[in-house]
Amino acid sequence: MQHTASTQGPDLRAYLTGLVLALILTAIPFALVYFKLLSTGPTVAAIVIAAIVQVLVHLRFFLHIDFRRTPKENLLTLFFACFLIMVMVGGSLWIMIDLHYRMAL
Template structure:
């Protein structure tokens, strides 16, 4: 019948099967269509819709990391996962602190 095989690189890491890619693709399409429908046909309050879109976006990032980039807690992926987490922390710090600085400048400009 249908033989599932994983393709391995020269480093021995798995690149997933066709079924894995298909599941990832279907989840990605679903996680794209739901926020699109929520925005195009508004039935919820705007704040709830915005938070749902953000939450589904975060879930989609996890789906992409798992099914397409094959990042998991396996031993051979440990350094890639650490690099990803480090990069995410740096980006969050840069964006968060920039927003904090801009808000502080905005509030100081209104006070004078």
């Protein structure tokens, strides 16, 4: 009995590609900060871009979410999770900035 690639699901090559991309996207911000290759503004921008690309790599290669073929319910769940994360991060930043302002008085 032979198994074909279509019945086995995602192949090892896709997982290894995702792993290599994730490692590279992790190493880039660490190298930028450790070796001080850029000033503060471009370093922060590079870290944010690498983080966004890494989220997309994880969604595609590890969670197997393809925006063309993924059911609508999965996409709605993903967007709701993103919304909740933005609310939590935004609220935390709001509280920390407010506390910093009040402590500086």
